[in-house]
Amino acid sequence: MNILKLSSVMSLVFFSVTVNADLNFYHLDVNQSDSTLIVGPTGKSLMIDTGENGYGDEICEAVKKVGISTIDILITTHYHKDHYGGVDELANCGITIGKAYDRGHRNHLVGKQTFDNYLNAVEDDLTAVKAGDTIPFDTDVIIKVVAANGHIEGESNTPTGEENDDSVAVVISYKGFSAFYGGDLELHTENKLSSADVVMNVSVYQANHHGADNGSSSAFLDDLKPKVIIISNGDHKGHAHPRKSALRRMQDTIPAPVIFQTNKFASEGCNRCDLAGNVDDEFIADLDPDDSNGSIVVSVKDDGSFTVTVERDYGPY
Template sequence: MCAALLYALCPGAIQAAPKTLDIYFIDTEGGAATLIVTPAGESMLIDSGYPGERDAGRIERVAREIAGLRQIDHYITTHWHIDHVGGIGRLAQLIPVGNYYDHGFLDPLPPDVNKELMDAYRQASGDKSRAVKAGDEIKFSRRSGAPLRLRVIAAGGAVIGEKPGAPQIVPCGPDFKPEKEDTSDNARSIVFLLTYGGFKFFDGGDLTWNMEHKLTCPKNLAGAVDVFQVNHHGLDSSNHPALVTALKPRVAIINNGPRKGGQARTFATLKQSSAAEHIYQLHRNMQTTDADNAPPSHIANDAEDCKAEFIKLSVAANGKSYTVTVPGKGTTRTYQTK
């Protein structure tokens, strides 16, 4: 029977298996670089690690050799700190990068934002970036199997429903305990929710305590999610228990470095949520004990002198399940979407 006839009789019989939505957590040793590849092959990179060859090279390698990309279609820098925007200038020389998104340029530049890195970003983007605000969507242009949506729920210091310039500290709820106002660019991080069918993924950049609380009260703006990229590399200045409780993540992934992030209080907060034993880390935290680290099978890199192993998340074509893989450890675990 010829292939054309077979296809006419039972369409799908000779089609390839449906593709997954893949998310790669690339090791930048305490920076951030999260690469999303849709089933249609459209790609989005969130943050680009530190400046120099190391992180740009690592991102390019995962993009080209592991994900099979020839370009990165969209790039979001959650905020302007060196460990998030640092790699884009070099990366854009290594692989074409399409659309650029950020929370807006700052004038005058605050002391925690580096002018050279900002200039490198503007040069890479050809000064054609889009500033997003809470409530915006960033659209993927190619259709995927299940409905795919990326919604910004905070940016520039405002959460959905607030105007730009809203106060950072908004008293709310019976146990409200604010921290000192965070004047750094962390508080302006782009925070988004990616949904694919029933699957939900939260990436909050380096959002800090007061802003995190605003996401939960008076309204729970994110809702419960399946996977939480732990805020701010797992530092204790972020990851307010109210947010972790509101997100109720089944899986938490910490993009920490060997001596940055993955701190004990955050680890304890995560363990109290439903994330429990489903915590994954890019690095073992060398500064805390085994009890404050995920099981070795869930840690991509054990030593400081590492091979930059990544963590991969694959969401089934129908969005009903997802698999976390730590390739360097041979660890694979599948979860049902909530």
């Protein structure tokens, strides 16, 4: 095992086979989509988004490797299929889904196949959240909703109609550690958060919108001042994420964060490829463009210190 000390509160570990911590975040490679499994101090589990249609089985494999058979809490950031498409496959593979939270305002989606599959998987216990809400999870772990439907706390909860900007955004806090997850937020909602200084000084920031250019503004990053940024991006063509321009803003943040990617973007065969960039290979989970099986694991101890592990496979954890 190669351990590189990055700061007094964080270390980077390659190919760890055992993660021994109070609170673990598994950022799964689900290609151009999003899914993060979080396991709390008493073993309770939380999942933020369930990946694209067809990736539920891979998420299921990763969840079972962690030793989990129930997702106690599911948060769906928004209704794009790369964030909730895999939920039915996850349920069908034998993973029980407990309480589910989303942004509400679902009526216009009824009858669409991906949404109906989602509803079948979660409708037994589904709650709509708004900015300012707290989602109960595990001992000493606080999940605060900081934005939903394009609004921050104290504003109306009427959606903007821009699905990305309507994403549910949360800050997960534990003993001095904090992490921000905002789905596919873009500048409209980022600007609201940064103008009101809602989220300041986090340990980990999962990059909004897969590292797109229309997220991760300099003002937003300057509020968050993340020690670590994790980008959930695909390996081919499509949207060409992460964008070089967004990476540059992240790298220019003071103090400089350490940036990780779930996937190496293969810069070939598409007309927007030259817009995408990559961090150095040692900070990327999946270097092979022909599969999807890596993860970036953040492990938090009970003093708030944390470790980042680059897993080139789905565990063993």
